[in-house]
Amino acid sequence: MGSGKTYWGRLLSKKLGIRFFDLDEQVTEHAGKSIPEIFATEGEEQFRLMEKDALHIITESQDSFVMACGGGSPCYFNNIEYMNSAGTTVWINTPIDTLHSRLLLEKDKRPLIKDLSDEQLRGFIIKKFSDRRIYYEQANVILDEDTVELDKLIEKIFHA
Numbered sequence: 001m002g003s004g005k006t007y008w009g010r011l012l013s014k015k016l017g018i019r020f021f022d023l024d025e026q027v028t029e030h031a032g033k034s035i036p037e038i039f040a041t042e043g044e045e046q047f048r049l050m051e052k053d054a055l056h057i058i059t060e061s062q063d064s065f066v067m068a069c070g071g072g073s074p075c076y077f078n079n080i081e082y083m084n085s086a087g088t089t090v091w092i093n094t095p096i097d098t099l100h101s102r103l104l105l106e107k108d109k110r111p112l113i114k115d116l117s118d119e120q121l122r123g124f125i126i127k128k129f130s131d132r133r134i135y136y137e138q139a140n141v142i143l144d145e146d147t148v149e150l151d152k153l154i155e156k157i158f159h160a
Helices: 005-016 023-031 035-042 044-061 079-086 096-109 118-136 150-158
Strands: 019-022 065-068 090-093 141-144
Touching (some): 005 019, 005 065, 005 150, 019 023, 023 035, 023 044, 035 044, 044 065, 044 079, 090 150, 096 118, 141 150
Parallel strands (some): 019 065, 090 141
16 A cells, blocks of 8 residues: 555556556456445455455456555465466565655545554554565565666566
8 A cells, every 4th residue: 555556557557558457456347346335245355355356357357467566465375376377476565654745745645544643554564565475475576666777677577
């Protein structure tokens, strides 16, 4: 959350002239509910199953595309292994301080963090990062977000 997946994904797809997918948008469109509604009515496990299904449908029906997945997507149902076998995965390694600054400005748009204090938000980010890092580190390409440039990103992806 807040690492720039959607931002960089849209730029990359435009530059390469291929389709862009936001996995969260695909899930909500198919379900006809927002992610918070899915969590509230069906639970996280059902959301993760829906996310996995959408991931497989997109990868199996498209030849070339760019996808921004949710931050938890690689962490369930061996999704990171599946994504690595289906294409080139990129982890945008954004510093915690940068994430914190960005998310402070976006709290009202993000239901999972909207009720957290500033200090609770920092703790939330650190906890998610420590829980998920083992999956993120399996990406084919790891970029330090502070140094991302579109042409360098493309070069790293094509040399992965």
